[in-house]
Structures are given as C-alpha cells and as structure tokens.
Amino acid sequence: MAEVLPPADADLVSATLGGDDDAFAELVRRHKRRVFGTASRFARDDHQLDDIAQEVFLRAFRHLGKFRGEAPFEHWLARITVSACYDFLRKERRIRAQVSLDAHDFDTRDTKLDAALAAGRARELVEYAMRRLTAEERLIITLSELEERSIREIAELTGWSEANVKVRAFRARQNLKKILEASHER
C-alpha cells in the first residue's frame, strides 16, 4: 500500500490562503522549532521569546500571499524571523536607553572570560556583553558566531550586501572584544 506523503509547505500555504486555518497551524508546527531556536538567541526570557515567535508567525500569516514558492518556505520564514528579531532589538535598545542599563544586568560575577568558561556560563557572559552592542552588531554576531551562518546567508537574510556584512561583522567582533576586555579589567 502506498504511503500517504504529508502535504508540501507550498500546498499548506495555498490551503491557508484558501481559508484553511488548520493548514497554517500545521505550518507553525513544522517550523516553530527553528524560529524558537533563532529567537532564543535574542530574547532575555520566555515572555520575550513568545512575543518574538508570535510576531514572526503573525507577519508570515499577513504576508503569506507574497510567498511565491521560488525558495523553500523555511528560507522565507527565516528572513521574517531575522527581521522580527532585528526590530525587537531596536525596540529593546530604545527602551533601555530610557532606563538605566545596569537595571537590566543580571548576575555579573562571572564577567571575566576565563571564569565564565570554567563555570559553564559562556552563554550568560555572551548575553551580558551583547547587550552593550548596537542592535545591528548584536544581530550580526548572533547570526555569524552563534548560528554559524555564512556571509552570503546573512546577506540574504538581512538584505545587506556581502561586503557590508563582512565589515559590520568585523566591527561587531572588535567591539565585543573591547567590552569583554573592559569587563575583565574591572
């Protein structure tokens, strides 16, 4: 007996556009893990993570008619995810500019690089240092260093040119190093 194949993403998109809500729910089920994976690099807590993920799928739903099917659905969704994360970072930075930066600092005992590595607190230290970067720098460091995406991929996801991505990535890394060194000297 022939096995019934699950519907392709493009078919689910068409069905959603035809008014089938279950088809969109299936798309969400299929791709939410990847969206959560990327968004978790930017969100500070579960509440923020939920907000970003919801924003991603809301934008996807609103613009589903623009999906042409030339590239896989997950690529299209990845671009929306990056855009939503970038908007979130910019918004968060605006809010933090009004509130004291230190008010948001969590435990900064292990801001020394060696100590953080030894204590298995690398992610916390990266987050601590990244919060001192601009939204652009943070986005590019996350995509290049934490998600290990290529320059080309980042250029496609952000809409920036490859040369621009290279320059921004270099500057972001230099700034991050300065921040870590400054915290090391404290």
Added chain:
Amino acid sequence: MNDDAEQKLDALFTAARADERDTSRVEFGFETRLAARLREESGGSLFAWAWKLCPFFAALALAASWWGHVNLRAEAATQIVAEATQENAEQVLLAYMTGVSR
C-alpha cells in the same frame, strides 16, 4: 588585539553555541496562543478599519459644511436680486433691453 584574545573569544562562542536554551516550555501551547491572537486580530479588523476611516469622514463633514455655507451665500444673493427685481421690474426690463442702467 592579540591572538590569545581572539582564541578566547572563539572558545566563548563555541561554548555559548553548545549551551542552547531549552524552549520547550514556551513552545508548549504556542499554536493555541497564536490562533487566539490571529482571531483577535481578524475580529478587531473591522473596528480598526472604522478608526482608520475617521480622517476621511472628518474631511467629508468639513467639505459638506463648506459647500452648505457657500450655497447659502449664493442663495441669499439670488433672493435679494429676486426681491429687488419684483419691486423694480420695469427698470430692470428697460436696462436689460437697452443695456443702460440708471
């Protein structure tokens, strides 16, 4: 920047990559929350549209009142001419026929 700092930074990123956050708690029931928000958005869209149309209706009201005001003035002028004409019908006819007004 020295190589040591570069290496340490790379080690930090490697360790941070390995320490992935557990998102299962937020993923639980996500579809339900999203569906509720989508319903909320689509339900509220009519109301949102009504608000968006407010400037249009305000402009329409302004245009209508301006039109009414202009028409009222024109009507008043017409009425004055009509009344004057009734009283001096002969002079008006003479002026019209000869082109001479006194």
